[in-house]
Amino acid sequence: MYIIKVKGKAKIPDYIQLRDDAFVLVAYFRADRPLKNLDRYGLDGKEVQLEQLIASLPFGKLQMLTL
Numbered sequence: 179m180y181i182i183k184v185k186g187k188a189k190i191p192d193y194i195q196l197r198d199d200a201f202v203l204v205a206y207f208r209a210d211r212p213l214k215n216l217d218r219y220g221l222d223g224k225e226v227q228l229e230q231l232i233a234s235l236p237f238g239k240l241q242m243l244t245l
Contacts, residue, residue, distance in 0.1 A: 182211060185237040194232055
């Protein structure tokens, strides 16, 4: 799975995209909102690690998600 942080403009907030190995969009959520329903993506129990990763993630750089 891959993760990318997308920079918002003006009133549009920053977003996070989760993509599978074929780069198909799996999840799309706001970067400033609490993470919900992570069990759908196999990330349940990793909320704290994912929040830390999102905070340190540079904008526009696709990275392999390894937690």
